[in-house]
Amino acid sequence: MNVRRLIPAAALAGAVALGATALTACSGAGAAESGGTQGKDGKLDVTASFYPMQFLAEQIGKDHVKVDTLTKPGVEPHDLEITPKQTAQLADADVIVYLKSLQPAVDKAVAQSGVKNVVDAATLTKLEAHAASGHDHGHEGEGEAGHDHSHGEAGEDPHVWLDPAKYAEIAKGVGAALEKADPGHSADYKKNTDDLVAKLTALDTEFKDGLANTAGKTFITTHSAFGYLAERYGLDQEGISGVDPESEPSPARMKELQEIAKKDNVSTVFFETLASDKTAKSLAGDTGLKTDVLDPLEGITDKSQGADYFEVMRSNLKNLQKALGAK
Structure with a gap:
């Protein structure tokens, strides 16, 4: 009786071991x-x-x-x-x-x-620290409410x-x-x-070719997300700092941006697709500027000017060329 019981048990143990081996093999090196x-x-x-x-x-x-x-x-x-x-x-x-x-x-x-x-x-x-203002007007580290742009210990963008x-x-x-x-x-x-x-x-x-010869180099945006892009292609980003993208800019910053727009021949205030254009329209209305989209590509929706990264980036390039007077 005991022998008859031990034989099936051993067989079962062997089957389990074999199954485990097969399972391990099938799981793939990636999972391991x-x-x-x-x-x-x-x-x-x-x-x-x-x-x-x-x-x-x-x-x-x-x-x-x-x-x-x-x-x-x-x-x-x-x-x-x-x-x-x-x-x-x-x-x-x-x-x-x-x-x-x-x-x-x-x-x-x-x-x-x-x-x-x-x-x-x-x-x-390599991450770098970028001021909200490309002209370094003392706004480094400031960001829209709800958008802390002082990321990391060193304030990297x-x-x-x-x-x-x-x-x-x-x-x-x-x-x-x-x-x-x-x-x-x-x-x-x-x-x-x-x-x-x-x-x-x-x-x-x-981008290098498309922005190499432009009438202006300064662009204004509600979201100070374009520091790397500006640095790469020789542009100056002016962010509406200290306020949420959906809020009115402060009177002091509004005045400063008006002066910058006049001095640097800025034509357009950019806003993004995932936030309201209220701030951009407010600034544009008071300065006689136009508005357009510059998408920080933090997400794609049916409102995006393209279906993926490449399409939206090319839309950004086209909008920058138009705003900066590319030749």
Whole structure:
């Protein structure tokens, strides 16, 4: 009797061991590397903090990844609050791609997630401090209410994706992270990264050529997000600092901007798609200027002037050329 019972038990143990071996083999190197669990479809689960990180993951990962974003379309990323459900889901990701210091709630959730493959875009390129005013009128560190532009200990500006050259540096880092998390598809990730970098390099050239010869160099915007873009292409950004994008500018700043507009031959006040144009219209009405869109590309909605990063950036270029009198 005892012998008859031991034989099935041993067989069962062998079957369990064999099944475990098969399961481990089928789980894929990516899941083993990442410490996460790839989805039932075998794709790498990537969670991105907001649109610019989501776009990189999708462009580089393509069919090998499933990308979720913490910041849904139409939500202003600076003001994002993470739900307990999102925090729990974050822990199940194979890879997290985010930009530290842009969204404090995301930073905290990522730190608590325990995910091994975490990509901080802020470490993949050099961050710099930018004044709200390109002319350094003493507004450095000020930002719209609800938009703290004094990010990080050194006050770095996080809006690096608006500089195609810096965005390309970040793309290379994201590509390397996906290769590490899913080495079985590393060749595809490398190729997709190279293709994306080539497109970003071409976009950089378009901006350089398109803004090389303009009547003016100064642009006014409600959201001081374009410091890297301005620096890259020899422009001066004038942000309406100290107020929320939907609020009236202070009398002192209004007067200063009127003087700057007159002195630098500014024609246009730019506003963004995820915020009201009230501030821009208020300033434009008092100064006789026009208004137009300069999109910081923190999210894509049906109001965006394009369906993806490249289309919106080219719309930004076109709007800048028009406002600055490109020849």
